[in-house]
Amino acid sequence: QCSPLNNFQSRKATELISLSLQGPALMSEEPMEVDECAKRCTARPDCRAFNYNQKSHGCQMLPWTQHSAHTQLQRNVYYDLYQKKDYMRDCIVGEGTSYRGMRSVTEKGKTCQQWRLTFPHDHRFSPSLQNGLEVNYCRNPDRDKRGPWCYTTDPDVRYQSCNIKKCEDAVCMSCNGEDYRGFVDHTESGRECQRWDQQHPHKHPYEPNKYPDKDLDDNYCRNPDSSERPWCYTTDPARKREFCHIRKCKKRSRLMDITTNCFKQKGEGYRGKVNVTTTGIPCQRWDTQMPHQHHFVPEKYECKDLQENYCRNPDGSEAPWCFTTLPSMRVAFCFQIRRCMDEVEVEDCYHGNGELYRGHTSKTRKGVTCQKWSEQSPHVPQISPTTHPAAHLEENHCRNPDNDSHGPWCYTMDPRTPFDYCAIKPCAGDKIPSVLENAGNVVFDECGKRDERLQLRGR
């Protein structure tokens, strides 16, 4: 049940355009389903990619890829681009007979001879659309065991292997392979992987747009759920998912922040010794299966440091967690571990609410540069030197023109964050009056009302 799309690498919301003025007839857009388009392109040796118009269901076959000269990728929400994997991968599958990459240097650094030439080395391979012997790219037209090769431009060396790595060896995985972004698309038993963006033959929750940071590209092996190793759903209806064979890196990568007294981000680097849940329930040891059975066996998750019964985050959950010693409660977060300060250091201070602050601090507590008060981009300000002429809204300095009780602020240069508070703290010794006094009248509109009858028959 392989999809015809399995032969292609996709780029969503992208169109591949030709910069040359004249396009061949191949370029016209024909209406058909995306699978049909893929099938037809696969069958045609002169088709290397296709633009698919999601809106009109138009299929536009292309004789080039993004690596070809005079082409350009262009963002276009209506189009998805599919390019044949053989032209895109820098690694080989099997002996590499289908390799159509652009490597043109041998393992010893010699430049390859053009296939159409018979000098300096005469040979019997004539280029055709089918065999892909174009320019001077490494190819394997004779099923050489050592993979793609070429005749060299050195008269003394007739031919040489290009030493292009097999896909399973080209990119290694560290830890449990959550970071693996290589091109293996078969399981260790040789089954072809199902595309992550398809729900057939196996229905699954790992839709690529739900997990943008997991790079669930095409049908490549990935590890989005912190399994032992990268895996994929298979195209065999009888076998839901299987591990893939991928080489382990020799060197360990230490990209995450290791902390012991607090945790950063999701706490995947937390290595402290807290061993109870937020509400004080002792954690179960990772090396036992009682009271809860689980697959987070310390030996299989070496780099997750599943020591003793310490709170850890081996699976990318929201925070460090553990299996609890209560049979009725399988897992619980350790939210009581404090978060490390994720704010920048402050150098200045303000009095009161900072409404009289006239300093030069111009970055937010996250370190983002402030937008100039007089600018209209990236945010159109509701408060500006024109609307608040007395507020000293100079340059992009932090100010408090609306007497915000949380201190000086500014519009930010981050398009996703309209405003934020600044990297300034209240001055030491400044007495903040207590708020524990009643406010005046309380008026509410439509909010806060509920059908009390539902309360009674809630069950």
Add this chain to the structure above:
Amino acid sequence: IVGGRPGNSPWTVSIRNREGVHFCGGSLVKEQWVISTRQCFSSCDADLSGYEVQLGTLFKDPKPSDPDKQAIPILKIICGPSESQLVMLKLVRPATLNKRVALICLPPERYIVPENTECEIAGWGETRGTGDETVLNVARLPVMSNKKCSMVHRGKVKDSELCTAPLKAGVGACEGDYGGPLACLTHDCWVLEGVTTPSRVCARKDQPATFVRVSLYVDWINKVMKM
């Protein structure tokens, strides 16, 4: 909720991760805005694509065919003033208000809830064997003054915190309820006076529970929605 009863809290939302698993609570303050706690999220600019809030259902895991269920993806997260521990979640689209989904009022700025005001906590978290964990549970708690609370805690409770009195039978928020509301009835309206934050006390009989005092952050909440 420990010591609660199945009930109706139409502003309480369930926050779900990419696997659809409930991990924290929240309160619907505007059709497109939910308030929760910082501790539930990895960072103030976390990519929450795939995360969603679930509203309108009493069941923790309702059937997909449940006509009352609304599931709305989260568009972005905005962290509150540093000491607040609050976050606001903007939803991809507005929730539809009906019998099962309602907004909760925000308190007036710096409003202090009078002592002994009856309030409610609600959530789909742990019950510690005191109730049905498949449904939304609600429990009533009376407000305690910060002065008394500080005495029991043997330490100063901050102005930005709000306490509820301990009851003889253990009643309180527990794992999975964090981020949810402490709603108090004022002038016939339910008002979001507090937000449940993680603490080491899960319905301990002799200890008051503390919440984030929302009234101190109403200016920020309104500013975020306005901007």
